[in-house]
Amino acid sequence: MHRLTAAFVALLPIFAAGAAPAQDRAGDFDSYLLALSWIPAYCATDGDERDDPRCQDGRRVGWAVHGLWPQHDDGTWPEYCHTNQRSPSRQETAAQAGLFGTSGSAWHQWNKHGRCTGLSAANYYRLVQAALDRIALSEVFEGIDRELRVDPDVVEAAFIEANPALDRDMMVTSCPGGDLVELRVCLTRDLEPEVCAPALTRRECRRDAATLLPLR
Template sequence: MRDLRAAALAALLILVAPGGAQGGSFDYYVLALSWTPSWCAREGDARDAPTCAPGAGVGWSVHGLWPQNDDGTWPEYCPTPHRNPSRAQTAAQAGLFGSGGAAWHQWNKHGRCSGLSAPDYYALTARARDPVALPPLKDLPRIATETLRKTILAANATLAEDSFVLTCRQGALDELRLCLTRDLTPRPCDARLAARACDRHTLRVPPPR
């Protein structure tokens, strides 16, 4: 029953997909990695999200792997010949995305546009995330934005200054967004994405729960 409802919703969303984009038609990927404690304070606590529970200890987590275009646009909810993932398949991705529901949402909104099957999309997301070294940021209530950028660059030899952006909301660290070719090699971000970089000199860093 859930699959039937999901399929009906997906069909409706395809009708309103921007530009009627087809799966596999895009220029590069954005790997979005969220600082979960900031999301918890902003939204997750109100949702009683498990990743925000005391003792969860979640810092960085995958928000998604997003098809992106060089002009700063991106496809969403694309038509695809591939089957939707099962509940078991999405639940198995909770360690990567934070929850099975988040894994389903990322497939439905972005994974369809990759041109891949759901299992292959999830596997590619894991491959994109695995080599990225991220600072733990524990016991660090504030950090200079430039210091964080330099720390990330020093820990990831393949990254360049123009291949990632840091975003913030309400003065708090929000996300690290990495720009990757379709074979997951770092590349320059498009100008519109680069313009979304945080302009704060310092960032609040809420601690993991």
């Protein structure tokens, strides 16, 4: 009886692995979402608490990468996936602080999203940089010294002007609480801009005007 119980216990990890939701399996996804944060809004909600250097007065940081997130066409997304890839070391995440703001943010993006790509941490970080390099961050709002009320469509138009390959169907703005927080670009797995899935566009900012916080 004891031998049978021990054998059953030994099989539990196998059952648990087999029960993992399909959406949380590394490498199983349809596309990417490149999330670009308006740093003044990020600082007001999270960045100050995290001592992100981009939030310091005088840095004048506008748009910057938040992350590159695997997506499913049905509007769901995988996160915290099981992967055979090892986690990045402290040295490796520290090397990405310039990209993500802090080493802690670099770790978080890998842990929540990077694992789901099926890539190594190093290759995931390279992929984020490659995705960012393909998007010209609009300079239209880079001189803002006071709080503005802007139509989210104006923000998208500014990105289209800087990136002719984009159109409004390929972007989604985010304005929780009324502040313009992010612009997210829909990309193929090859990092080419694509039309966003309908389930994603339903989460777009629907306000006629959102608050654009000034640069620090």
